Amino acid sequence: MKAIELYDLVLDTPNEIFSPNTLKARIALNIKGLSYETKWLDFFQVHSVIPTITKTGEKPTVPVIVDHQHDDKAVQDSWEIVKYLDKTYPDTPPLIHGNNEALQFFFYNYANANILVPIFKLCVLTVVEKCPTKEMQNWFRQTREQSFNMTLEEFAGDDENVHVENIKSGLGLVHTTLKSYSYLSGEKPGFSDVTLAALYKMFSVFRSDLFEQTLLDAYPDDVLRQWWRRMEKYTKHSPPAEAVH
Template structure:
């Protein structure tokens, strides 16, 4: 039986852009598990009401319902121990937790202001009022105030990536010789940007960009097939 996964999409069903959903799409492919992705929009709260909350990703595996990308990754690792490991070992899992927190506390604040207006441009018409009202209330600014991205913002983001750059100068993936969930966490953030923004956040010869290209090719180009920019 295929695992069902509710996946946030834009105006087109093949423009999946949630970084948290991309973590799990890559994790499911890594685990070699069959999945049925169900396109989901911001205002379709009723469709996932059975999960007891209002955000994706949500997976349904038989009679099991799991939400939150970290919880889902741990569920997949525990439930399918004979499939390729997402973490490698318990010690590595602790290190991946640091990567998760670094992504959410450092990368998001630097990247999201440059992408928030692009999200608004690419979501379905029925989601636009909801998105504008909720984001403007949270951010204290109009979406249009985020429209013009400054080069200094891009430069700052590239500087923040220094730890990734140094790591990828010494090994092919963040997890070592082969990609694991640490890679999927960070890659998902770049896939979010690629799905909705034409901005070139990485120089071509940047080790982070070369790693990103390898990630795009994984699993028969799963992420590359998603509608987006280069």
């Protein structure tokens, strides 16, 4: 058993990394070079398994980590997981640098509102198709349509170009920042880079047909592409060799 277990989400492809929420925890673990084991759950298993792990009564979601080196501590939610890892493993690269916790949290919310939403509109119908059973497809559709107060087709919209342009607009300040710094957090990756890399990875899985033109070539230089080359290695199943402690 590895020291840390990461509970992640699976659809119809075993071991496929796609969820932007769980990716933030995975990328954090990989940057820190911490050894972990992935426990894969489908949507239904999240609701049956996670409450037995967290035992908090909170809504069952992933990611969740269980840290067997520290009294089997269970931590839910990517933001809480990153804060926990920074505090518990101080000898690993910090993702919330100095006193910039509020700034990192600001970008987390900015990215969700301005980049994730149009990305999800481009991906949501693919997610439905990749639910492995008809029952799960129906559940996903019903719960999301209830949340959006519209059909998934209405949510996705007819004009993909509008969503692509909205993504590029949302990346404007990102591009400006990365022209001066290697990472959004400065000279080393921080939680803002983790957040954005999670969205890049999700889009590359669900909409590979639009990935390069939308996220890598949004602007007429290689700034975003070079940043992604620095971050992509952290979106894998385990830390890159040079990161392992």
